[in-house]
Amino acid sequence: MSIKIDFDMLMSTIKKALINAGMDEDKADICARIHAESSADGVESHGANRVPRFVDYIQRGWVNPHGEPVLVKQRGFAQNYDGNLGPGISNAVFCADRAAELAKEHGIGMVTLKNATHWMRGGTYAWKMAEHGKIGMCWIATESCMPMWGSDEPSIGNNPFCVAVPREDGEIVLDMAMSQYAFGKLGVYRLAGKNLPYPGGFDEQGNLTYDPGSIEKTKRILPTGYWKGSSMALILDLLASALANGKTGADLDDEKRGSCTGCSQVFIAIDPYLFGEKEDIQNKWNTRVKRADSAHPIDPDSPVQSPGENTMKRRMESMKNGVKIDEQIWAQIQSIADGNLDVTDIS
Structure with a gap:
């Protein structure tokens, strides 16, 4: 189920979570803003949903929180x-x-x-x-x-x-x-308990399916075109x-x-x-x-x-009425912000 979270609260909570994961304040601020803006724009799959996974990658040593180009x-x-x-x-x-x-x-x-x-x-x-x-x-x-x-x-x-x-x-x-759908988008539909509007991949029997979970299981996502x-x-x-x-x-x-x-x-x-x-x-x-x-x-x-014309409309709506976020994801981000880094990615 999705809930609405104030943008500034979402950004500040993500920032705190990233700092707890080992990032310095400047990088945490940049990353938190982009995560929050992506969700505000309607791209939850690569916004707030990715925070627990990103924290896990830092802990695994797959991301250097202090790395610079x-x-x-x-x-x-x-x-x-x-x-x-x-x-x-x-x-x-x-x-x-x-x-x-x-x-x-x-x-x-x-x-x-x-x-x-x-x-x-x-x-x-x-x-x-x-x-x-x-x-x-x-x-x-x-x-x-x-x-x-x-x-x-x-x-x-x-x-x-x-x-x-x-x-x-x-x-x-x-x-x-x-x-046809990014894997992150499959996760958004799965968390919402919804089927895809168009077939997005193949199930275990090799049939095209609308079920995001079946596609995630087989990893046979449908190439666009x-x-x-x-x-x-x-x-x-x-x-x-x-x-x-x-x-x-x-x-x-x-x-x-x-x-x-x-x-x-x-x-x-x-x-x-x-x-x-x-x-x-x-x-x-x-x-x-x-x-x-x-x-x-x-x-x-x-x-x-x-393409892109709806994005700023969605952002304005999110800034006014709150950013839509899955309540399980929000609970995970809050937990990390409170210092609990032992969180399983569900996105």
């Missing part, structure tokens, strides 16, 4: 960093900001990160680059948790791909896993591991650690006005988005909306 090499507009297994959120925030700074100087900026850890909601960092006025792109290469098309066993990472467009009338943000999704996941792995000079998903499979531990990440920021005037580009975007949103809806009560 260290510059390894620079070539023109591109920089490569070693994340030293630091907190995924604080490292990714640094990389997104740095990519935007390089784009301001060069028109395009790319920052790659090896030895990274789970960045939680990937769209956060594309969005952050858009807030700097840049087109933002980011993706990741992580361990296998999804079958290649034609297989019945996980052999490729569910590598998210995120793009944000800095439209002044509201950013347009694509934040997509390479599966069937063969297209698994192919895209492989390409993103090859690109990220090369550009970061880091580990592939296969390397992480061999290490057998937790979610995204030691992964490779890419952040690219682009000045949208490289070859056009700002006013003209913004007008193009507004016209294009308006035309897309005005398409005839299947359900009159659910108008068509471009």
Whole structure:
């Protein structure tokens, strides 16, 4: 069952939990805000739900709570960093900001990160680059948790791909896993006792199913676009591991650690006005988005909306009426904040 928690209370409780887990105050503040904002935006799966799991990874030594990104090499507009297994959120925030700074100087900026850890909601960092006025792109290469098309066993990472467009009338943000539903979203539906609205994977009999628990059990999550999704996941792995000079998903499979531990990440920021005037580009975007949103809806009560347009509405609603969070997750976060680090992840 879900309950509503005041945003400031949620953030401060998560921050206290992270400090108890061994993080310094500055990093705990950055991470707590991103966790809370993700839940406020309606992405519980990679917001507050991930706090107990993240604390567990710190205790296992899979995340270094004091790790900082260290510059390894620079070539023109591109920089490569070693994340030293630091907190995924604080490292990714640094990389997104740095990519935007390089784009301001060069028109395009790319920052790659090896030895990274789970960045939680990937769209956060594309969005952050858009807030700097840049087109933002980011993706990741992580361990296998999804079958290649034609297989019945996980052999490729569910590598998210995120793009944000800095439209002044509201950013347009694509934040997509390479599966029909991310594993975190399956957990949200399971905790709520709900089936998926569309089939999301295969059960033990090899049949497509709406039941999130059955999919979590088989780990046969459905690639988005069937063969297209698994192919895209492989390409993103090859690109990220090369550009970061880091580990592939296969390397992480061999290490057998937790979610995204030691992964490779890419952040690219682009000045949208490289070859056009700002006013003209913004007008193009507004016209294009308006035309897309005005398409005839299947359900009159659910108008068509471009990706990301609902996010700030949900955040405003959460700030006004409280952030929706599963009561079991909230109890776990409170327990960690009270000093009990022996909490089992249920997300």
